[in-house]
Amino acid sequence: GESVGLHLPTLSVQEGDNSIINCAYSNSASDYFIWYKQESGKGPQFIIDIRSNMDKRQGQRVTVLLNKTVKHLSLQIAATQPGDSAVYFCAENHNQGGKLIFGQGTELSVKP
Amino acid sequence: NAGVTQTPKFQVLKTGQSMTLQCAQDMNHEYMSWYRQDPGMGLRLIHYSVGAGITDQGEVPNGYNVSRSTTEDFPLRLLSAAPSQTSVYFCASSYSVIAEQYFGPGTRLTVT
Numbered sequence: 556g557e558s559v560g561l562h563l564p565t566l567s568v569q570e571g572d573n574s575i576i577n578c579a580y581s582n583s584a585s586d587y588f589i590w591y592k593q594e595s596g597k598g599p600q601f602i603i604d605i606r607s608n609m610d611k612r613q614g615q616r617v618t619v620l621l622n623k624t625v626k627h628l629s630l631q632i633a634a635t636q637p638g639d640s641a642v643y644f645c646a647e648n649h650n651q652g653g654k655l656i657f658g659q660g661t662e663l664s665v666k667p
Numbered sequence: 668n669a670g671v672t673q674t675p676k677f678q679v680l681k682t683g684q685s686m687t688l689q690c691a692q693d694m695n696h697e698y699m700s701w702y703r704q705d706p707g708m709g710l711r712l713i714h715y716s717v718g719a720g721i722t723d724q725g726e727v728p729n730g731y732n733v734s735r736s737t738t739e740d741f742p743l744r745l746l747s748a749a750p751s752q753t754s755v756y757f758c759a760s761s762y763s764v765i766a767e768q769y770f771g772p773g774t775r776l777t778v779t
Binding site: 586587589597598599600601604606644646648654655656657658659660 | 700709711715766770
């Protein structure tokens with residue numbers, strides 16, 4: 556069935572290192588992907604998005620890569636900081652309607 | 668702008684009781700949605716609306732009703748609460764489904 560999933564449930568990195576969070580999707584018809592960050596006790600916050608006609612998009616310290624051939628999405632965080640500690644979710648839009656489907660999430664822990 | 672507001676923040680219900688979770692946004696967004704988030708899991712879409720008067724089902728709609736009589740408000744109704752509906756509920760809005768969604772702070776619901 557259609558699903559959005561993550562390869563790793565937890566990721567621990569040293570402060571200052573780069574982080575890579577991965578996401579696999581199964582619906583080849585999805586045309587929009589988005590990453591959210593959720594801190595404990597709060598609602599998700601938008602990080603970055605990408606449309607299916609792009610392979611890469613950069614923001615401030617973050618980069619999203621989309622590989623449509625293998626249906627894989629990744630979020631790269633440069634120079635990871637303690638404030639980056641949170642759960643990160645990828646989500647995809649099924650272009651047949653208004654559904655934005657979320658993956659399970661990866662918990663990022665940054666060690667000082 | 669207040670953004671997306673949700674009330675109440677916390678609620679305890681007994682099995683069989685009914686209640687309405689309120690959601691409002693002041694950004695004139697057409698798209699609004701409700702998600703539930705269970706411990707250690709991602710967000711699952713309950714219902715969504717692409718504009719006033721239009722609603723549709725998400726991934727887990729059973730046991731929930733919605734209506735969208737105005738652009739600003741999107742209440743979620745539980746007609747007969749069940750323990751399986753214990754969760755954190757998030758409302759979100761955006762100008763389009765393929766755009767950044769703004770999330771409310773969430774409602775933590777416990778059904779005993």
